[in-house]
Amino acid sequence: xxxxxxxxxxxxxxxxxxxxxxxxxxxxxxxxxxxxxxxxxxxxxxxxxxxxxxxxxxxxxxxxxxxxxxxxxxxxxxxxxxxxxxxxxxxxxxxxxxxxxxxxxxxxxxxxxxxxxxxxxxxxxxxxxxxxxxxxxxxxxxxxxxx
Amino acid sequence: xxxxxxxxxxxxxxxxxxxxxxxxxxxxxxxxxxxxxxxxxxxxxxxxxxxxxxxxxxxxxxxxxxxxxxxxxxxxxxxxxxxxxxxxxxxxxxxxxxxxxxxxxxxxxxxxxxxxxxxxxxxxxxxxxxxxxxxxxxxxxxxxxxx
DNA sequence: CAAATATTGTTGAATTTTCAACAATTGAAG
DNA sequence: CTTCAATTGTTGAAAATTCAACAATATTTG
Numbered sequence: 001x002x003x004x005x006x007x008x009x010x011x012x013x014x015x016x017x018x019x020x021x022x023x024x025x026x027x028x029x030x031x032x033x034x035x036x037x038x039x040x041x042x043x044x045x046x047x048x049x050x051x052x053x054x055x056x057x058x059x060x061x062x063x064x065x066x067x068x069x070x071x072x073x074x075x076x077x078x079x080x081x082x083x084x085x086x087x088x089x090x091x092x093x094x095x096x097x098x099x100x101x102x103x104x105x106x107x108x109x110x111x112x113x114x115x116x117x118x119x120x121x122x123x124x125x126x127x128x129x130x131x132x133x134x135x136x137x138x139x140x141x142x143x144x145x146x147x
Numbered sequence: 148x149x150x151x152x153x154x155x156x157x158x159x160x161x162x163x164x165x166x167x168x169x170x171x172x173x174x175x176x177x178x179x180x181x182x183x184x185x186x187x188x189x190x191x192x193x194x195x196x197x198x199x200x201x202x203x204x205x206x207x208x209x210x211x212x213x214x215x216x217x218x219x220x221x222x223x224x225x226x227x228x229x230x231x232x233x234x235x236x237x238x239x240x241x242x243x244x245x246x247x248x249x250x251x252x253x254x255x256x257x258x259x260x261x262x263x264x265x266x267x268x269x270x271x272x273x274x275x276x277x278x279x280x281x282x283x284x285x286x287x288x289x290x291x292x293x294x
Numbered sequence: 295c296a297a298a299t300a301t302t303g304t305t306g307a308a309t310t311t312t313c314a315a316c317a318a319t320t321g322a323a324g
Numbered sequence: 325c326t327t328c329a330a331t332t333g334t335t336g337a338a339a340a341t342t343c344a345a346c347a348a349t350a351t352t353t354g
Contacts, residue, residue: 012267013283013287014263014266014267015173015267015270015279015282015283015286016173016174016177016188016263016266016267017192018283018286018287018290019166019169019170019173019174019286020170020174020213021213021286021290022166022170022286022289022290022293023166023167023169023170024213025290025293026162026163026166026289026293027163027166027167029293030163041163045164057302057303058302058303058304059301059302059303066167066168066171067341068341068342069302069303069304070303070304070305070341070342070343071340071341071342072303073303073304073305074304074305074340074341075340093301093302093349093350094348094349094350095301095302095303095348095349095350096301096302096303096349097302097303097304116161116163119161119163120159120161120162120163123162123289126292126293126294127288127289127292131285131288131289132162134281134285135162135282135285135286135289136160136162136165138278138281138282138285139162139165139166139168139169139282140160140165141274141278142169142173142270142274142278142282143165143168143169143172145273145274146169146172146173146176146273147273204332204333205332205333205334206331206332206333214311215311215312216332216333216334217311217312217313217333217334217335218310218311218312219333220333220334220335221310221311221334221335222310240319240320240331240332241318241319241320242318242319242320242331242332242333243319243331243332243333244332244333244334
C-alpha cells in the first residue's frame with residue numbers, strides 16, 4: 001500500500017522486477033495454503049511432477065521443479081527421509097538415478113492438488129479469468145522465447 | 148530443450164508455476180549480466196531504489212527490494228562493508244534507520260543501469276515490444292489485485 | 295581397445311536465508 | 325503519567341542454498 005503509480009509514471013519499471021514481485025506475492029499465497037500440510041512449495045512441485053507414477057532422473061526433476069542440482073539432491077534426501085519418494089538407479093544408464101513417488105507421496109499430492117487449484121480459482125476470481133488466461137499465454141511465450 | 152508441449156495439453160499448468168519459471172529464467176539472465184560487475188540482483192534492486200539520493204527506512208527498502216527484514220539487514224551489512232550504502236538513524240523516529248547510497252554506490256548503480264536496460268531491450272527484441280508491454284501491464288494488474 | 299572428454303549426480307565447506315526471540319522506541323489506553 | 329500494546333530493526337541459531345570439487349558412468353576419438 002505504498003507506491004501505487006501516482007500517474008502514468010515516466011519511470012520504466014523493469015519486466016524482471018515485475019516478474020519477481022508477482023512471483024513473490026503468488027508464491028507467498030501458495031505457501032500459505034500449503035502450510036496447512038506443512039509442505040514447502042518446492043516439494044509440492046516435485047510431488048506434482050512425480051504423481052503420475054513415472055520416475056524422473058534428477059536432471060529432469062531439477063528442470064521441472066526449477067531447482068539447481070545440489071539443491072534438489074538435498075531436497076530429495078529430506079523427502080526420502082519422510083518416505084514421500086524413493087530413488088532407484090536407472091538400469092539403462094547407471095549414472096542416472098530415477099526418483100519415484102511413494103504411495104504416501106501420492107496421497108499427499110492428492111491432498112495438495114485442491115489447495116493449489118483453490119489458489120488458481122481465487123486468482124481467477126479476483127483478477128478475471130480472461131486476464132489470467134492471457135497472462136498465462138504471455139508467460140508461456142516468454143519462457144519459450146527466453147533463450 | 149526437454150519438454151516442449153507435445154500437443155495442446157489437457158494438463159493445467161498453474162499460474163504460480165509459470166510465474167516461477169519465467170522469473171527464474173529472466174532472473175538468471177539478469178544475473179549473468181550483472182555478474183560483470185559482481186553484483187547480486189538483490190543488491191542491484193537496492194541500489195536502484197536508493198540511487199535517487201533519498202534515504203529509505205529498512206521497512207520500505209525491504210518492500211521495494213522484495214526481501215524479508217532479516218535478509219535485508221544482513222545484505223545491508225555487506226553493502227556497508229563494501230561502502231556502497233550507509234545507515235543513519237532517523238531523527239524523526241528513532242526506531243527507524245535510514246539507508247543512503249554512497250557516492251561509490253551511485254557510481255556502481257550508474258554502471259549497472261545500462262546492463263539492466265540492455266536485458267530489457269534484448270527481451271523486447273526477442274519477444275516483441277507489444278507482448279512485453281502487454282505482459283507488464285498484466286503483471287502490474289495482478290500485483291495490484293493480488294490481495 | 296585405450297585415452298580423453300562429457301554427462302550425471304553427490305558431497306562438504308562457505309554463504310545466505312529464515313525463524314524465533316529480542317531490544318528499543320513510539321503510540322494508545324486507562 | 326504510566327502501563328500496555330504496536331512498530332521497527334537486529335541478532336544468533338538453525339535450515340537451506342550455492343559453489344567448487346569430486347566420483348562414477350557413458351560417449352567419443354585416435
